[in-house]
Amino acid sequence: MKVFVNATIVAALGVFFALGANNVIAQEQTTLEKVKERGQVNCGVGTGLAGFALPDANGDWQGLDADYCRALAAAIFDGDATKVKFVALTAKDRFAAIQAGQVDLLARTTTWTMSRDTANGLNFRVINFFDGQGFLVREDSGITSAKELDGASICLTQGSTAEQNTSDYFRANGMTYNPVTFATSSETVKAYENARCDSYSNDSSALYGERQRMADPAAHIVLPDIISREPLAIGTLQGDDQWMDITSWLHYAMLTAEANGVTRANVDSLLTSENPEIRRLLGVEGDVGTLLGLSKDWAYNAIKAVGNYGEVFDRNLGSGSSLNISRNQNALWKDGGLQYAPPMR
Amino acid sequence: MSVKSDWPHHQRKRFSLGGFLWQGALIVAVLLVIGGAAWNAANGLARQGIASGFGFLNNTAGFDISQHLIDYSAVSTYGQAFLVGLLNTLVVSVIAIPLATILGFIIGIMRRSDNWLLSRVAAGYVELFRNTPLLLQLLFWYNAVLVSLPSKVSESLHIGDVVYLNRRGLSLPQPVLGTQIAAPLVALGISVVLALLLRAWAIRRHRETGRDFPAFLIGAAIVCGLPLIASLLTQQMTGVTAVSFDLPQPGRFGVTGGWQMLPEFVALLLGLIIYTAASIAEVVRSGLSAVSKGQFEASHALHLSPVLVLRLVVVPQAIRIIIPPLTNQYLNLVKNSSLAVAIGYPDLVQVFAGTVLNQTGQAVEVVLMTMGVYLTISLITSAAMNYYNEHVKLVER
Structure with missing residues (x-):
């Protein structure tokens, strides 16, 4: 009996001190140090959305968010874009996952909202896709505008901004609706396909992506109404400014590359370019990389791995993909879009 | 007699x-x-x-919930969303527990039947539903229920203009109490008292004379009849109907008005009842098997009918063995109702530990509250069952 009690107390005290010790380590180690020590970036992506993050036939993740994660791995691990672990998170579980340290960042079609920025303890700075919420309906329903949806049943995914936006929209227009909410987007889409709902509402890019995976995509139409602003941003945990700098400047570097015509194909030949902005971007001149805690050629490595923002967009969402979404708001600032990069100097 | 005093000194x-x-x-x-x-x-x-902290409970929720038993809209607070989820969990449990018990008793008794077909059907039921995961069963019921129903409102299955059934759910007429309700309510109170008195009288007469009286049937007739007569009289005198019905109206997207039962609710209820009944059937069977064979033989010798053998001799003895494992099944049912999250029924876990947790980001508080609720429900259920167990247990003299 005494031996048992003794062992229990030792174990209990052990756990207690381990908790305390853990706490101290967590305070001292930065995310970058943890990532380097681990040898890979844990990237929180969606559970499968065409154009953003979806495993292909070989099980490789494809999409705008997946390529962002690869670019980040390449920037940190000297050009090795394979050092990334994709962690599929439902909309509902994503914040708990990053708070608990299960993932280092969210590249997960996460709308930047004020409450997520504050109460959830997250930081957002770069928006890798400007989106808005829309409605998908069956073509044979004869519905042509969201204003005709008074009294309709709407399928929604839990934990998405869509739940609150839909409520706001119907309230503002004096209409009623019946929400039918599910934990994952695949359950939501299945319920819509089973005609449980008249409409499926989500970010419009997601509607196009999901429609493509339906049995008969031509039987469904996306209504022209966009009822919200959905800036899909890269999320990191508050309190690690260096990590937020790395994740945001990676996006800016990919924009700067596009603006200067630096592509995956010509990046090697441009190392000898005389253009000062290209020279700074590729680490030939200046030292912005080491200020981030990375190597001088971090941006070169990222571009070499996945290409510039325009290339990534076209390949996954734009003309090079079956989704064929136009750039619109996601065009560069000089083409009248909202994708804007501060100067890299 | 105290046992303790018999202990040898050195073991004290x-x-x-x-x-x-x-x-x-x-x-x-x-x-x-x-x-x-x-x-x-x-x-x-x-x-x-x-x-x-728990301050978030007073903040505006900003999202809607499909089934709410209390007043709730997007401008309500997270605290109210919590109550809506809690009530949705309770309503499904409270309806499922008695129905699962009845079905479980029927199947359990069927399994011990001498009729080969009956006992095999019951055995097949138990093996099928006890040995497949509840989550799969729920998904099956949900999708089977959905797909087999008409998708368009205009093609709804309907009984006249009062009951409609389609993929949006089941719509029934909803009784609405009128303004002149005092007299029928008083009549209801009086009739309940009368029925109880009748029952007491019937029991006493049975004990004294051995003659039976159909107290239950006549009592039920009184409870139904008196308020009905009272409300009809009120209607005659005041011209106001005591109880009117809100009828479902088919619209463009669905049926509105009346009393709506969501397909998610039906699927969850069905799944919980059918799954739990399989386990209850086994509990009942083991309880019946534990009653000694001599009891059956003795009651047959008294020429009691099979129903009376069960009612008067076997079940009262079996119930003492059945209750503790039955309590477990009830607790399981309440906890299993949280699988609602998979089929979109807005129970506590779906609403509170789902949307509210995600919107507020306060995982620790939300999960603690949710755990506290399940713990409380389970402890109350346990306490009630223990009380009943004390009540029926064999008094040793």
Whole structure:
């Protein structure tokens, strides 16, 4: 009996001190140090959305968010874009996952909202896709505008901004609706396909992506109404400014590359370019990389791995993909879009 | 007679200082671990800038819930969303428990039947539903129910203009109490009292004379009849209907008005009842098997009918064995109702530990509250069943 009690107390005290010790380590180690020590970036992506993050036939993740994660791995691990672990998170579980340290960042079609920025303890700075919420309906329903949806049943995914936006929209227009909410987007889409709902509402890019995976995509139409602003941003945990700098400047570097015509194909030949902005971007001149805690050629490595923002967009969402979404708001600032990069100097 | 006084002297407990100290040290250590974990969590949350505390319960929720038994809209608070989820969990459990018990008793008794077909059907039922995961069963019921129903409102299955069934759910007429309701309510009260008195009288007469009286049937007739007569009289005198019905109206997207039953609710209820009944059937069968064969033979010898053998002799003895494992099944049912999250029924876990947790980001508080609710429901159920167990258990003299 005494031996048992003794062992229990030792174990209990052990756990207690381990908790305390853990706490101290967590305070001292930065995310970058943890990532380097681990040898890979844990990237929180969606559970499968065409154009953003979806495993292909070989099980490789494809999409705008997946390529962002690869670019980040390449920037940190000297050009090795394979050092990334994709962690599929439902909309509902994503914040708990990053708070608990299960993932280092969210590249997960996460709308930047004020409450997520504050109460959830997250930081957002770069928006890798400007989106808005829309409605998908069956073509044979004869519905042509969201204003005709008074009294309709709407399928929604839990934990998405869509739940609150839909409520706001119907309230503002004096209409009623019946929400039918599910934990994952695949359950939501299945319920819509089973005609449980008249409409499926989500970010419009997601509607196009999901429609493509339906049995008969031509039987469904996306209504022209966009009822919200959905800036899909890269999320990191508050309190690690260096990590937020790395994740945001990676996006800016990919924009700067596009603006200067630096592509995956010509990046090697441009190392000898005389253009000062290209020279700074590729680490030939200046030292912005080491200020981030990375190597001088971090941006070169990222571009070499996945290409510039325009290339990534076209390949996954734009003309090079079956989704064929136009750039619109996601065009560069000089083409009248909202994708804007501060100067890299 | 006290058992303790029979203990030999050397087995009696002695006060030991060493043991006392060790126990004290163990308690302190456990408290330290719990305190340390709480401190660590609070510290971690503060460091990451994550909100904490229960103030969020007063904030506006901003989302809608498909089934709410109390007034709720997007402008209600998270605290009200919590209540909506809690009531949705309770309503499905409260309806499912008696129905699962009835079905389970029927199947359990069927399994012990001498009729080969009946006992095989019951055995097949138990094996099928007890040996497949509940989650799969729920998904099956949900999708089977949905797909087999008409998708368009205009093609709804309907009984006249009062009951409609389609993929949006089942719509029934909803009784609406009128203004002149006092007289029928008084009549209802009086009729209940009358029925109870009748029952007491019937029991006493049976004990004294051995003659039976159909007290239940006549009592039911009184309880139904008196308020009906009272409301008809009121209607005659005042011209106002005591109870009117809100009828469902088919619209463009669905049926509105009346009393709506969501397909998610039906699927969850069906799944819970059918799954739990399979386990209850086994509990009932084991209870019946535990009653000695002589009891059956003796009651047959008295020429009691099979129903009376069960009602008067076997079940009262079996119930003592059945109750403790039956309590477990009830607790399982309540906890299993949280699988609602998979089929979109807005129960506590779906609404509160789902949407509210996600919107507020306050995982610790939300999960603690949710756990507290299930713990409370389970402890109350347990306590009620233990009370009943005490009531029916064999009094040893």
